[in-house]
Amino acid sequence: MGSLSGKKVFITGAEQGIGKATAIELIKAGCDIYIHFFSNEEGPKELVSLATSLGQRAAYGYADLTNEDDTKICVLAAAEFLGGVDILVNNVGGIIARKWLGEIDSQFWKTVIDVNMTTMLNVTQSALPYLKQAPDGASVVNLASLAGRSGGHSGSLAYSTTKGAVLAWTRSLAAELGQYGIRVNAVAPGLILGTRFHNQHTTKESADETISAIPLGRAGTAEDVARVIKFLAAEYDGFVSGATIDINGGIYRM
Incomplete structure (x- = not known):
């Protein structure tokens, strides 16, 4: 696994939760970083x-x-600030x-697709020229979900569909970009409490029921996910590509 010291990171949605925890892990590992945000800049300031x-x-x-143009401006700002993207x-x-x-x-269907897939397309396309130029190879890590594996709970049909698509996107992109030394992987978190996602959309009763079936007997934390993302980020010079790592305490096994 390569050293992350001095590596140049662009991360999206790092205001809170998994994104913020991941940024902290990468900063502590020695990375320089450009943090994208959409709704709140307090986390990025910290x-x-x-x-x-x-x-x-x-x-x-x-x-x-x-928005494609908005994305291009943001990624360009990141690449100029960092001097590239690894x-x-x-x-x-x-x-x-x-x-x-x-x-x-x-409209709801389109919104869910845009938030979970169009954003990934826009960012990865915009970052591609800089990833190709990374001198030691580059690493892309995509956030999928256990819902993309298992179908999720009732009411998450559209979300689960897009997260399943992220798994296929990751495999396809790994095949397409490998020739440039770019490795593409994904993580699929299960129940990760303390994030805006579950604070807003998961009841305590639902969380307790899920936890009762998790072999490790607890919900995950944002830090549990961040540590795995850090590992995959450091695989910019490794041999792991096209993989998805499940982070769910053993509730889903394949």
């Missing part, structure tokens, strides 16, 4: 302060990643709302 205190470079910028973490995503089949309209 991350810049942490990096600065450790003698590393960090900055942040806003973008609506469903590691891309596609963290942005969300369930938007729980809607059952009979409740899903075309």
Whole structure:
């Protein structure tokens, strides 16, 4: 596994939760980092302060990643600030709302696809020229979900569909970009409490029921996921590509 010291990271949606925990792990590992945010800049400010205190470079910028032009401007700012991009973490995503089949309209369907897939397309396309130029090879890590493996709980049909697509996107992209020394992998978290996702969309009763079936007997944390992302990020010069690592305490095994 390669050293992360001095590596240049662009991460999306690092205001809170898994994105913020991942940024902290990468900063502590010695990375310089550009943090994308959409809704709140308090988290990015804290991350810049942490990096600065450790003698590393960090900055942040806003973008609506469903918008192609907005994305290009943000990624360009990141590449110019960092002097390139070695590691891309596609963290942005969300369930938007729980809607059952009979409740899903075309606008909701499009919104979920845009938030979970169009953002990934726009960011990865925009970052591709810089990833190709990474001198030691590059690493892309995509955020999928256990819902993309198992189908998720009722009301997550649209979300689960897009997260399943992220798994296929990861495999296909690994095949397509391997010739450039770019490795592409994904993580598929299960129940990760303390994030905005579950704070807004998972009841305590539902969480307790899920935890009762988890072999390790607890929910996951954002830090559990961040450590695995850090490993995959460091595989910029390794042999792991096209893989998805499940982080779910053993509730789903394949």
